[in-house]
Amino acid sequence: MSIYLSIDLDYFRTGTEPERFLNRVIKLRKPIEIVKDHHELLNHMNSFSYDCLINIDWHSDLVENLPKMPPFDCGTWGNFIKESNRNHFIWIYPAQSCVAGRDNSSSTGYCNAWADYNPFLVRNTKKVCGWERVSKRRKFITKRGNGRSCRGRDLL
Numbered sequence: 001m002s003i004y005l006s007i008d009l010d011y012f013r014t015g016t017e018p019e020r021f022l023n024r025v026i027k028l029r030k031p032i033e034i035v036k037d038h039h040e041l042l043n044h045m046n047s048f049s050y051d052c053l054i055n056i057d058w059h060s061d062l063v064e065n066l067p068k069m070p071p072f073d074c075g076t077w078g079n080f081i082k083e084s085n086r087n088h089f090i091w092i093y094p095a096q097s098c099v100a101g102r103d104n105s106s107s108t109g110y111c112n113a114w115a116d117y118n119p120f121l122v123r124n125t126k127k128v129c130g131w132e133r134v135s136k137r138r139k140f141i142t143k144r145g146n147g148r149s150c151r152g153r154d155l156l
Helices: 009-015 018-024 040-046 125-129
Strands: 003-007 052-056 088-093 133-138
Touching: 003 018, 003 040, 009 018, 125 133
Parallel strands: 003 052, 052 088, 088 133
Antiparallel strands: none
């Protein structure tokens, strides 16, 4: 099971210090790409093959494709991952306000405009956003593990 880990520093805006977590990521000795804006990673993400994309972020960065594909920006880049990598998208969010409500008008984290087509709240994610499976979790766990899980646990 291969994982692509994407971290947006706005995840840490609640006062959590990112240094300890980021130091653990660096110690993994995996390739690291740093960009100013989160959506600038798309070419890098699409140059690899992986089974799971974990997005640690204040915002979901994934929206509905209905009735048409959204414009590419920092809140929609998840919709533009190459199709062969669209297996499992996990959004790790820091605060309950990120998932309050059902859309971007009632939440600080959802990026979707239509509550009925929120990729994280519908059953048919393939039809709504192009991903086989979409899930969300509050906070991450930094317990050491075998690294084979794509459940957002045992990452570091």
